[in-house]
Amino acid sequence: MPDPVAPNLVAAVSEARQWQRLMEMGAIGGFSDADGNEGVNRACLTDLDRQARRLLISWAEAIGLTASTDILGNLFLRHEGTDPTLPPVVTGSHMDSQPQGGRFDGIWGVIAAFEAVQALREAGIATRRPVEVVAWTNEEGGRYAPGCMGSMAYAGYAPPTTWDAVTDKDGIRFGDALAEHLALEADIARRPLGTVEGTAPFAYVEAHIEQGPRLEAEGFDIGVVTGIQGSRWFLVEINGKSDHAGTTPLGLRRDAVQDMLRAITALNALMHDPSDVLRFTVAHIEVEPNTSNSVAAVARFTIDFRHPDNAVLQARGNAIEGVIQAALKTCTAKVTERFHAIPTDFAPLVPDAVEGAARAQGLRALRLPSGAFHDAQFIHPLCPTGMIFVPCRAGVSHHPAEYAEPGALAAGARVLAQVLADLANR
Amino acid sequence: MPDPVAPNLVAAVSEARQWQRLMEMGAIGGFSDADGNEGVNRACLTDLDRQARRLLISWAEAIGLTASTDILGNLFLRHEGTDPTLPPVVTGSHMDSQPQGGRFDGIWGVIAAFEAVQALREAGIATRRPVEVVAWTNEEGGRYAPGCMGSMAYAGYAPPTTWDAVTDKDGIRFGDALAEHLALEADIARRPLGTVEGTAPFAYVEAHIEQGPRLEAEGFDIGVVTGIQGSRWFLVEINGKSDHAGTTPLGLRRDAVQDMLRAITALNALMHDPSDVLRFTVAHIEVEPNTSNSVAAVARFTIDFRHPDNAVLQARGNAIEGVIQAALKTCTAKVTERFHAIPTDFAPLVPDAVEGAARAQGLRALRLPSGAFHDAQFIHPLCPTGMIFVPCRAGVSHHPAEYAEPGALAAGARVLAQVLADLANR
Structure with missing residues (x-):
């Protein structure tokens, strides 16, 4: 004392x-x-x-x-x-x-x-x-x-x-x-x-x-x-292809924004926690070329994932990349872990x-x-x-x-x- | 001739x-x-x-x-x-x-x-x-x-x-x-x-x-x-509240990125067209404050919607705002039409x-x-x-x-x- x-x-x-x-x-x-x-x-x-x-x-x-x-x-x-x-x-x-x-x-x-x-x-x-x-x-x-x-x-x-x-x-x-x-x-x-x-x-x-x-x-x-x-931060880059928004049929596009939508939706399911202890946040988004009438070639977003239990932090954190890759329809993704504090x-x-x-x-x-x-x-x-x-x-x-x-x-x-x-x- | x-x-x-x-x-x-x-x-x-x-x-x-x-x-x-x-x-x-x-x-x-x-x-x-x-x-x-x-x-x-x-x-x-x-x-x-x-x-x-x-x-x-x-362009601004990504339970958030996700998902359904004639594109996104560990207070996105049939252009274009408003869970949205060419x-x-x-x-x-x-x-x-x-x-x-x-x-x-x-x- x-x-x-x-x-x-x-x-x-x-x-x-x-x-x-x-x-x-x-x-x-x-x-x-x-x-x-x-x-x-x-x-x-x-x-x-x-x-x-x-x-x-x-x-x-x-x-x-x-x-x-x-x-x-x-x-x-x-x-x-x-x-x-x-x-x-x-x-x-x-x-x-x-x-x-x-x-x-x-x-x-x-x-x-x-x-x-x-x-x-x-x-x-x-x-x-x-x-x-x-x-x-x-x-x-x-x-x-x-x-x-x-x-x-x-x-x-x-x-x-x-x-x-x-x-x-x-x-x-x-x-x-x-x-x-x-x-x-x-x-x-x-x-x-x-x-x-x-x-x-x-x-x-x-x-x-x-x-x-x-x-x-x-x-x-x-x-x-x-x-x-514990906290784990990831950066996700989704690569598609830019095309003219007026002429390119949706079926022929590789739209990075649409695949980002699929990825985040799948991550929301992965991170679902009825006890509301888990923290999952997508709060930073960048799109290229980011002009309203050109289909997005690139979409980047961050993941901020936290949990007090290291077993949960490791299991769900390690599943992030696979869940993203499985969610993509037409694009490719690169997932980089930027921060990992147990x-x-x-x-x-x-x-x-x-x-x-x-x-x-x-x-x-x-x-x-x-x-x-x-x-x-x-x-x-x-x-x-x-x-x-x-x-x-x-x-x-x-x-x-x-x-x-x-x-x-x-x-x-x-x-x-x-x-x-x-x-x-x- | x-x-x-x-x-x-x-x-x-x-x-x-x-x-x-x-x-x-x-x-x-x-x-x-x-x-x-x-x-x-x-x-x-x-x-x-x-x-x-x-x-x-x-x-x-x-x-x-x-x-x-x-x-x-x-x-x-x-x-x-x-x-x-x-x-x-x-x-x-x-x-x-x-x-x-x-x-x-x-x-x-x-x-x-x-x-x-x-x-x-x-x-x-x-x-x-x-x-x-x-x-x-x-x-x-x-x-x-x-x-x-x-x-x-x-x-x-x-x-x-x-x-x-x-x-x-x-x-x-x-x-x-x-x-x-x-x-x-x-x-x-x-x-x-x-x-x-x-x-x-x-x-x-x-x-x-x-x-x-x-x-x-x-x-x-x-x-x-x-x-x-015909083309119609819209700007959508979703207003939520910024909070600490590590401490704020998901159930207490007003996360503008998550409501943007809901809005675009609902718009994808509205704009579904098996004939692939309709053009619907979200290609510009801005988030504020856009930092990975602060829940997004604001998310803005553009809509580029086109169709050769004016009846389709008017019916689905006029439904956009209602579909967005119905899709939101915790935020508010302002929808502005910026361009309208029949x-x-x-x-x-x-x-x-x-x-x-x-x-x-x-x-x-x-x-x-x-x-x-x-x-x-x-x-x-x-x-x-x-x-x-x-x-x-x-x-x-x-x-x-x-x-x-x-x-x-x-x-x-x-x-x-x-x-x-x-x-x-x-």
Whole structure:
């Protein structure tokens, strides 16, 4: 069990300061939608992303933290421990957003980590271990798929050049965008990628809005995340032939849109789940030449498939390609898996620390799994890992209507501060 | 029946010159696809379009024709008649292409018209009536939908400002692109739009590749076009709600992609036609936010529906919106009709002149309807109208593999020259 709650540490967490910083960050790439919601479009490795990172660094330097980045652009802000040689406690999340995203997903985990570290310092609580605030590169996968590139490379899950040839919608390669980014941040100290000489972090803690409805609906303040469901992403390209829409009989066509329709219909049947636990989503479609009177030569679509049970994730995920091939009538298809994260069960260290801190502060805590994937999923094999969830309105995220109460976010930062004080002194 | 064939006129049509001009035009916006086909991407009102128009004007001025344009950008090259007060015979087609189009669709009708007029002049054959070569603006509808804007405005089918607010994929309004275009062609004489004081053309003749397989497959040189099937274009916008793909149960979603799937499946049933005469095509799809892990909030798709029988065109076309609305499960839909051309039967004057000229020249002619729509469909209410088809390889068009033999194109230009000599002397 953690130490009893330290009143001066809890008091040092500022609800107003944290909220003000979130709003400042939300203005970088911020927009209002037609319903008056305040959203954010801040894609990774863009000028807006760099503007947000520079703002964070300016805050960090003002309180004496040291900034460094690695060759994937992961950004670290180090609070030194009384024994700098010990493996650090790492805490943070990501700063990139969905194209039409909200002001809390990801960025709050970075700002909460920063708020917690600032509170530690202002409360005069030294820690044996260093604490590093991290902002991982490209968690969302909105500009470059898949997501979690920064944490995957950090954890050694994939070599750092794995995604160099991935292009965004303007045809810009990830490798080129990253090289430009590193050149523009050349003034920031460079650190090695990942862990050096096998020295993994002591623990990793990530704070995040729930992105689901349970905490709000069931009246809890804090989610003690027990694990993350598995995710598999696929890209499907269907190749047919373009023809004149007015002259070519339907019986002679190889229409990529029509075969895409057959493929998705067959996948809907494969993914049918009366218990509604399985998540199956087709949300990205591209057609070529995409002109209304030329039969489609190419149709591409993505599959986002998730399940908490690895047996289901493997069985149905492995069936996807065969189901698509069998559904086609006139075209050919190429199916590529772009992302594969098996379900994660966190070790007890961090969840227990989170639950203990929440209870010590008189907060109502619920143990629950995460429906969304997070960078924590890839750090999990390196060291004891966990997450802190706070409620978000109606469970909405990846949308400008995403919202969390200032008080709920402050409660999350207070729990995180106590968890850091606990873990960094073990 | 037309006059007997004039040997000097037929001899004045140059197969090599016409082919050379087609290849020169094909280089403007030309590209090679992965299979080595030579295609063209020359969208209307672009610099490439203007470059092609300037090249045509330079050829025209070299042989003494007079260039003028109207406020829709329709370009006319006038060969004067011995009685300049008589209504002219107008002939031509369009110079814009599909995004991944061929080197013959449209542009050959303009170049054949020019070749035929040049042959008339070189053969010393004066005509009582003026002959005007025309290049209509935006026939394809690839950049700005619908197609045939130039001929529609010329014929008074719609006011010239009808399409000002239509945007291309970069968000540029048609009205702005047209204003820029007119400014860049301000040095060319401006003529009134359409017919002045009710003076319609005496006749309109349009030469075009068949865009279908019949002439080639059945061994004919010339298609005597008897009419054009009807076309209706619709834009469908399906509105749902974006949500996180990992956390939102499928039962709580309003997924625009899934409702699009339901709508198209229902339309496939509505449009089922065992005789394979009906043409139904969904070839343009846009999704928002179009990111793989955010449920689609919006899905837009186009419908291109054609039939030669107006009763079928009206009955099934009018059922489209109801069928879509009934198919939706969780979203709402807005259905907009963007284009509506009823089936056309040409009056006998031009088809008879074309058939007579073909027979006089010893060519095998087939009477047939057009599956594609053409500017001729909108000129038809103004004056006797007709078209000359030549075979194209395998019936392929709207594709870089589109091809017509130089000899077949020369035969078409020779028939057109004789038809112009005939009609312009009536």
